[in-house]
Amino acid sequence: MPRTALTHLDAAGRPAMVDVSGKAVTAREARAICRVRFPADVARELKRNGLRSAKGGIVDTAIIAGTMAVKRTHELIPFCHPLPIDGCRLAIDWDGESALLIECQVRTVHRTGVEMEALTGATVAALTVYDMCKALSHAIVLGPAKLVGKRGGKRDVGAA
Template sequence: MVDVSAKPATAREARARCRVTFPRAVAAQLHESGLRSAKGGIVDTAIIAGTMAVKRTHELIPFCHPLPIDGCRMTIDWDGPTTLRIECSVKTVHRTGVEMEALTGATVAALTVYDMCKALSHAIVIGPAKLLGKRGGKRDVGTP
């Protein structure tokens, strides 16, 4: 792990996005069902899974520091007729950033959507996942 003990604790935030694209017929079913599958509410379940992943990123990604998460917000909405847009914003006050936490939250939420919909089709596509922005630390990037 990188030694961050000499760095000052500052406010840090990051935002990441991942998309889930469905075949047209599956997307139509999901629109009609209000984003529910046989397993239950897709959005609510994905938000819970993504939030849990944010809090456990250090257990999933080697060399990530365990961080106190001060805020985590997940938004999931349609981005066109066949694609769900998942965004995860994370905040902390610490010596290192939360980019990995935001990326992990968005991608685990996307994996959860896939899991909840795989009975409808295995042609569901996850990605791309990308960092939209981060603030705090040495430099700011994009828009958190």
């Protein structure tokens, strides 16, 4: 596969936002995941308490935080375009005995994709889980976070 140039650098090598004005408006979607791994005793405690902490419902709060992050990605990542978000779904469930799997799927109809929005939603949801559970342990591990797939635009990747 041929190597492509970095798109967020101008001809002089300086940071630059990509000009998407010439791109076609198409349906775009992306799906990203992030895992949250707990020490075994913490996972057992969370399962026993129905994923509730002293701060409240962990899953519900993480879904709200992830959704808010998707809508504000352009405020966090310098060269992301503000996008109209047509759909955002977060799913959080146990993945084995001691990890939560967070999945974020985002859709828009625009000139640029929503990969960064999906990644931001999944990782901010994971950070929220950490925040809500850190009283139980600081040995909680986040990641990896990764793009699982995207559709629309120049090329499709994986399974959006």
